[in-house]
Amino acid sequence: MDRGGTGRVPAGTTVVRKAVRSARLQVRPDGTLRVVAPPSFDVAGFLQRNTAWIEERREEFDRLAAEGCGREEMLLLHGRFYHLIPGTRFVVDDTRGTITCPPGTALRRSLTRMLREEVADHLKTCTDPAGWRPKIAVKLQRTRWGSCSTLGNININLRVIALPGSLREYVVVHEAAHLLEPNHSKRFWHLVGGRYPGYREAEAELRRYWVILERNRVWGSIRDAT
Numbered sequence: 194m195d196r197g198g199t200g201r202v203p204a205g206t207t208v209v210r211k212a213v214r215s216a217r218l219q220v221r222p223d224g225t226l227r228v229v230a231p232p233s234f235d236v237a238g239f240l241q242r243n244t245a246w247i248e249e250r251r252e253e254f255d256r257l258a259a260e261g262c263g264r265e266e267m268l269l270l271h272g273r274f275y276h277l278i279p280g281t282r283f284v285v286d287d288t289r290g291t292i293t294c295p296p297g298t299a300l301r302r303s304l305t306r307m308l309r310e311e312v313a314d315h316l317k318t319c320t321d322p323a324g325w326r327p328k329i330a331v332k333l334q335r336t337r338w339g340s341c342s343t344l345g346n347i348n349i350n351l352r353v354i355a356l357p358g359s360l361r362e363y364v365v366v367h368e369a370a371h372l373l374e375p376n377h378s379k380r381f382w383h384l385v386g387g388r389y390p391g392y393r394e395a396e397a398e399l400r401r402y403w404v405i406l407e408r409n410r411v412w413g414s415i416r417d418a419t
Contacts, residue, residue: 202236206236209229216230216234216239220251222254222404224254265411266410268409279293282294282295283295283299283300307354309349313329316329316369327341327345328346331350334350352403367392
């Protein structure tokens with residue numbers, strides 16, 4: 194991987210050279226670019242030819258991220274932005290709009306515990322009433338809100354704890370439906386719609402929140418924490 198190419202490319206552009214037939218261009222939610230191209234491909238010219246499309250995508254991401262603009266240094270939790278305050282223990286103060294937390298990885302551990310408990314409660318209403326429960330793993334996934342393994346275990350992105358309650362519920366309903374239907378077939382969406390009729394609107398809102406979180410520096414630091 195390199196950040197250059199055969200010509201001059203804009204700052205913030207990542208160029209990946211591979212033995213591919215044609216170049217692929219991605220505008221990331223933060224507005225930076227990623228290009229996958231053959232070794233001798235003219236990346237600078239390629240970007241120049243796609244300037245209008247790039248700007249359209251950036252403007253779209255800016256619209257989606259509008260709610261988080263100016264709040265990048267605040268923690269988004271349960272659909273609300275909080276100021277972080279150093280302290281000896283994890284405390285959420287809804288009245289003051291603050292979260293007190295020790296430094297280091299304590300914030301990630303506290304959020305993980307909160308989300309795991311909530312997901313377990315939600316699953317009680319949408320899985321086998323006989324008592325079987327899938328295993329729950331909370332991770333910081335790079336590209337998705339959740340996933341379901343072939344063994345019937347559910348992985349939930351820690352970022353889900355940032356979402357409003359209705360969207361957190363939808364993510365669990367979505368992944369629980371994958372326990373019965375592994376792909377996004379008509380049967381799958383029928384299962385989802387039976388428990389969450391507004392799933393189309395939820396999918397659109399999840400995309401908006403993903404862009405906000407990609408630009409949020411607090412969530413970026415949580416992702417990078419070991």
